[in-house]
Amino acid sequence: MTPFGQAATAFDRRAEAAITHVPGLADRGVSYALAAAAICSPVHRGVASDCILIDAGGERIFLKALNEDMAGDVSVPQSIAAAKVAADLGVAPAIVIDQSGSGIAGFEYLPPPWRYAHVGDLKTPGVIGRVLDARQRLHDGPRLGWRFDVFARIEQLAASAVESGAPLPGDLDWLLGNARAVKAAIEAAGYDLAFCHNDGIASNIMLGPDGAVRLVDFDLAGDNDPWFDVASLLNEAFQFDAEKADAIGHYAGRFDERLLNRCRAYGAVDDLAWGIWGVLRSTTSARTNIEFFKYGQWRLLRCRSTMSHWDFEAWLRRL
Numbered sequence: 001m002t003p004f005g006q007a008a009t010a011f012d013r014r015a016e017a018a019i020t021h022v023p024g025l026a027d028r029g030v031s032y033a034l035a036a037a038a039i040c041s042p043v044h045r046g047v048a049s050d051c052i053l054i055d056a057g058g059e060r061i062f063l064k065a066l067n068e069d070m071a072g073d074v075s076v077p078q079s080i081a082a083a084k085v086a087a088d089l090g091v092a093p094a095i096v097i098d099q100s101g102s103g104i105a106g107f108e109y110l111p112p113p114w115r116y117a118h119v120g121d122l123k124t125p126g127v128i129g130r131v132l133d134a135r136q137r138l139h140d141g142p143r144l145g146w147r148f149d150v151f152a153r154i155e156q157l158a159a160s161a162v163e164s165g166a167p168l169p170g171d172l173d174w175l176l177g178n179a180r181a182v183k184a185a186i187e188a189a190g191y192d193l194a195f196c197h198n199d200g201i202a203s204n205i206m207l208g209p210d211g212a213v214r215l216v217d218f219d220l221a222g223d224n225d226p227w228f229d230v231a232s233l234l235n236e237a238f239q240f241d242a243e244k245a246d247a248i249g250h251y252a253g254r255f256d257e258r259l260l261n262r263c264r265a266y267g268a269v270d271d272l273a274w275g276i277w278g279v280l281r282s283t284t285s286a287r288t289n290i291e292f293f294k295y296g297q298w299r300l301l302r303c304r305s306t307m308s309h310w311d312f313e314a315w316l317r318r319l
Contacts (some may be wrong), residue, residue, distance in 0.1 A: 011034055014050050014065065015034075015050065015063075015065075016032075017065075018050065018063060018065035018102075019032065019052075019054070021099055021102040022063075022097055022099055022104060025054070025056060028056040028057040028059075029056070029057050030054060030055065031054075031055045032052050032053060032054050032055070033053045034051070034052070034053070035051040035052055035053040035062055035063075038050075038067075038287070038290055039290065039291075040278065040291045040292055040294065040295035041294045041295045043118070043202075044203060044295060045116065045201070045203035045204075047067075047070070048066065048067060048070040048073060048074055048217075049064040049066045049067060049070070049074075049103075050064070050065045051063075051064055052064075052065065053109070054106070060111070061096055061097065061106045061108075062106065062107040062108070062109045062110075063105070063107075064104065064105050065102075065103060065104050066103030066104070067287075069284065069285040069286060069287065072160075073219070076100045076103045076104075076105065077100040077101075078144075078146060078221070078222070079100075079105070079217075079218045079219045079221065080095060080098050080100050080105050080218075081144065082144055082195070082218035082221035083105070083107070083218045083221075085142065085144065086138060086141075086195075086215060087108075089137050090137065091134040091135075091137050091214060092214055092215050092216060092218070093107045093108040093110060093206075093214055093216065094107065094108040095108075096108055107216070110206055110214065113208065113209055114206055114207070114208040114209075114212075114214075115206070115207060116202075116203045116205065116207075117131075117203065117205040117206070117207050118202055119202045119236060119237060121205075121207060122202055122205075122233075122236065122237035122238075123238070123243070126211065127207070127211075127213075128233075128237055128250075129247070129250045130211055131205055131213055131215075132230065132233070132247060133213075134213045134215055135196075135197060135215070135226075135229050136226075138194070138196065138197060138229075139194040139195060139226040139229065140194075141194075141195050142195065143193060143194065143195055143223045144195050144221065144222055145223070146222050146223065147193075147224070148196060148198045148220060148221065148223065149224070150198075150228060150266075150269050150270060150273055151179060151180075151183040151269065153273050154176070154179050154269065154272055155176075157273060157276040157280055158172065158176060158276055160280055161276055161279060161280040161283075164280060164283050165283065166280045166282065166283040166284075167279060167283070168276070168279060169279075169300060172276075174307075175303060175304065176272075178268070178307045178312070179269050179272055181313075181316060182266075182268065182269050182316060183269075185265065185316035185319050186225070186262070186266075188319075189262070189319035191225035191227065192225070192226070193223040193224060193225065194223065194224070194225075194226045195221070196223065196225075196226060196229040197218065197221055197229055198220040198221060198222060198224055198229060198232065199217060199218075199219070199220045199221075199232065200229075200231075200233040200235055200236040200237075200270065201217075201236060202236055202237070204217040225266075227259065227262050227266060228266045228270070230247075230248070230263060231262065231263035231264075231266035231267045231270065232270045233247075234247055234248075234263055234267065235263075235266075235267030235270055235271065235302075244260060245260060248263065257318065258318055261315040261316070261319050262319050264306060264315050265315060265316060265319065267306060268303050268306040268307050271299045271300070271302045271306070272300070272303045274295070274296070274299040275296045275297070275298075275299035275300035275303055276300075278292045278293060278294075278295040278297070278298075279292070279293060279296040279297070279300075280296075282296065
């Protein structure tokens with residue numbers, strides 16, 4: 001078992017420990033390399049798990065090994081189960097290693113020219129439509145059997161952040177109050193549940209040849225309102241309502257202002273959840289090289305901007 005590089009590092013030790021947890025893998029003449037460095041800003045990717053590119057006797061595998069400081073964020077058995085369903089639906093790479101008890105999953109490797117998406121890619125004509133089409137295939141597929149609730153996530157993260165002494169913003173109570181108002185408005189308007197990715201981060205979208213799209217990282221997957229799935233993606237991709245309106249029209253087959261309002265509201269609470277998460281993890285994670293706090297502050301800033309809009313309450317009355 002040898003790294004592609006030379007010098008042994010902390011990553012090498014974690015990678016080799018992960019490989020030894022997979023029965024028979026180390027016996028296949030394995031070599032490995034870092035597949036994606038953990039970073040929060042300006043690109044959010046590779047934070048929850050070590051991402052390891054494995055070469056096992058000529059077979060290349062993308063191996064994920066959950067980091068200890070993220071254990072409270074991710075149910076690896078659920079993440080793997082969701083990824084398997086998504087792969088069966090043709091919108092995600094196949095699972096080739098399932099060691100969920102050890103926090104380890106191995107995926108079909110997507111070689112170049114496959115690459116992860118940047119925010120700018122999502123603005124390219126046609127790309128956002130293909131990503132929405134991939135998500136709609138999830139929404140039209142079978143339910144997973146467990147719930148993703150962004151509002152419960154916000155409350156849990158906020159409670160943990162207070163308990164840990166994280167440097168929370170002074171207007172947290174105002175932000176949480178607005179999130180509760182969004183929840184009440186969404187519940188009053190009603191919604192259906194479907195299998196959702198629940199993750200709008202651009203780097204969790206893979207772009208391939210001939211316009212191919214695959215979704216990766218199902219750590220937040222669960223049954224949810226599909227419009228949260230749409231909203232989290234549009235919140236990542238677009239700043240202006242006209243761009244969001246076109247994407248909503250593509251997904252729904254028509255534009256409706258009420259759907260735009262729902263996406264605005266969901267985008268704000270998605271920002272709040274990730275914002276509190278970043279501030280919390282800046283306190284609880286030993287990985288001080290990752291800019292958790294900076295990422296959290298950016299998401300809180302955008303949340304605050306949306307919730308401060310003069311028409312915010314009117315949006316909630318028109319969902």
